[in-house]
Amino acid sequence: MMQKDYIEDLSKHVGQEVTLRGWLYNKRSSGKIQFLILRDGTGLCQCVVMKNAVDAEMYALASSLAQESTVAITGKVQEAKGKAPGDVELFVSKIEAISTATDYPITPKEHGVEYLMEHRHLWLRSSRPWATMRVRDTIIHAIRDFFHNRGFLCFDAPILTPNAAEGTSTLFETEYFDEGMAYLSQSGQLYGEAGAMAFGKVYVFGPTFRAERSKTKRHLNEFWMVEPEVAFLDLEGDMELAEDFVHEVIGRVLKEREAELAILDDGTGTLKARCEKVLKPFMRMHYDEAAKILDKYWDEKLASGEELPPTFKRFEYGDDFGAYDEVALTSLYDQPVIVHHYPASVKAFYMKRDPNEPDKALAMDVLFPEFGEIIGGSVREDSLDVLLKRLEEHNLPQSIFEWYLDLRRYGSVPHAGFGLGLERLVMWVCGLEHIREAIPFPRTLTRIWP
């Protein structure tokens, strides 16, 4: 048996007889006519079964099929403008049952998130997760194409590592033979730097693990991150790279997944419109400028007497931006904002400081409208002596970073890169309420099943 005809190609076969194989998504019947909505992974197709067009046995078979039963359906493709998904339908001549399903847990009515997550392996068949995963696929391809087309080498970093990259977050640990503890990678960046010194331009793209007890709609404990790293790149170049990158990836989604975006926004067109506003150049601002805007913003908010969330904390100069600050700042614009020159004190040890503003790091974040951080990047410290000092300040042991320090001992160059959280981008593009819907099987504080 060979799968030959797919629903997504059906409009090219109007007037022809085809056989579709798939799952029964939904069914409506009206006495002498039945509408079987078939799902084959590429889309949905309305299959019309007329009582006088098939024999009685086949008609009875059609009416006995329950949701998610699998069938092979043969029929003639006909136009059905406005009456069926994709504006074509199948006029059925033959139905073959492949397997029967009973009591499928996900009904066409609404369900709670917890219930759906408990059935995530089945939920993925429903239209919203389906559309989301197709957008995710396009984003992944676009990411790889973007870097490949610019001469970047795909450079895989190890997942099991001997040390904490930034020494800040909590890591998952596991025993590693006789070598002591190993940790699941929380970033491939340090390895990416080694790659950049060997190949000039590289990108690391792989799973990342954080053992933080995060409990927000923007955090996963396992997620995918893409981290380009480029030798001889400065902050300006890093921002340009991030901007080109985001612009091109979103452009691909607009080109290839318009139908999926329409499923996700119920045909309102809001997701498409929002993506179309992501135009170069992005708004750019120095941390000091962003801080001034936030000061004014919160002053006005507080003066207005508007009620603020109980966990709200007023931003003060020198702080990193909190969730409320990022949303507030980006809500003033309708395209991404790049904030650069953050206070060095709130940033990682490997970030280079600006010689003209020694208290500021050559770091930048790309913040998305009414969402927050999707990209974080920086110029890396390239001086051995300064790096040794930073390790000491951050109470990090020099011994496990010796290989990293070698990159400064042997041919150190200015270099920079950034990290983009794949699921955060998927979440923003798809307009998802929660990041757990942006990955097939999310791993969160309370979920490791299925």
Next chain:
RNA sequence: UCCUGAGUAGCUCAGUUGGUUAGAGCAUCUGACUGUUAAUCAGAGGGUCGUAGGUUCAAGUCCUACCUCAGGAGCCA
């Protein structure tokens, strides 16, 4: 780790100031209907009200503890 809220049918929820036999929609089963589109209509089955204890003549409802989950903060992508 901190703050807030919620657990009632397979699912989503309603349930009055404590008062007789616990309610609806969907799903399932039976029947009706030749163009439906979360199809509709008629009928049927389906419950240890998160767990344990307490107050009371009487607890889904009030009290205490625990469990589970959700939402927010921090951490960050």
